[in-house]
Amino acid sequence: MKKIILGLFLFSVSLISAQDINEDLKGRTTFAVKAGWLQSTLKGDDVDYLAVDGKVDARNSFFAGVSVDNSIGKHFGLKHELFYQNYGGEFKRELEDHVFDATLEMHSLRLNPISAVFQVKGLQLYAGPYVNMLLYSSISAIDENGKKYKDHGIFGSTEDDQEDSKYLQKMDYGIVAGLEYQFKFGLIIGAQFTRGFASIFDNSNTFGVEENEGANDFKIYNQNFNVFVGYRF
Template sequence: MKKVFFFIAALFTTYFAQAQEGIKLGLKAGVNVSSVVGKDEENLGNLLGLHAGGFLDYGLTEQFSIRPELLYSMKGFYAEADEEDFEYKSYLTTHYIELPVLARFKAGNFFVEAGPTFSYLLSAKTREEGELLGEEFEETKTVTDELNKFDLGVAAGFGYQFQSGLGLGLRYTRGLSKLDKSEEAKVYNSSFQLGVSYTLR
């Protein structure tokens, strides 16, 4: 009876040890180059922002894993106009909590990844500045309530994972939910993310 007990205990110990080896935790941070896409995207420019957070990488095989991440991400864009008596720039800066859930395929140290993203808007502000008839103006306004809180999107990217745990990746994220609540503005978040990650041992 004791032999059976020790045999079962050994099986469970081996199973949980392998399961723990398949789960890896890590941290990541990087820069965003963001704008919007859609029918109302004329005279718009990219805005530089940051992203940072952590991830859990669950290895199903040596080459394939599922990687949910929890990130803070700063996005936005700017619009401008330059006419004879009127110069104008307007910046929209948005702050999101993002949950990408990505399938990752590894070939040696290289990887490709793709999957859905779920984003929740924390806050949004506009800053308008320019010159009208020789008079300069500047105004900052909170516009969180004018934007949709949730943004369902998709992401895809590639990168390189070093043996030390350090990783480099480039990812594109595209929102599928409208940014603005109004019916007139039909634009969607669009962002390139260049990130550095570290897998904890």
């Protein structure tokens, strides 16, 4: 995965370097705020660990954040973004001989550190890596009386025994791709797609992506789609 991210970065740099730079635009930096609707789900071969029959329905929620654009040519630039997002999935879960409607809810900060941007007038197309930092999580569970509740223990801690139970990884990474259009008065509309490449379960007490490569990891990954509005200053 590190090779993929490094390859994307080197490709972005080489693509931009190959262009004739417009000195009027070189070094121009703009700032934007964005917010919108986010539809999230879970993908992977081991989704049936969570969901009956491995079926996960999309969860609708929100995200909001900031974006910085560095224009380094007439048609090319770099984008850096930081978002707070609420995401997860909805599914039927079997626990203690009960089958019930469950929700996996996660809150995180998503950093898109550097995305290569191609721009024609107000239209932008961009892609790059992302890193997700989990802040909060819960999953629907059933107590001994058969009542449903939010189990926050799935967040895990450094003291948790990974052999007995599974907890959420504190970080995951993947790729983001998006498009947006800016009107002349500063309004932005756009959409993004993100796909995780790191298992979101197991090894949660390592707190890092380097250690999240164990042979026993569940193959369950984040996948999100969002649409947003914003304003560029």
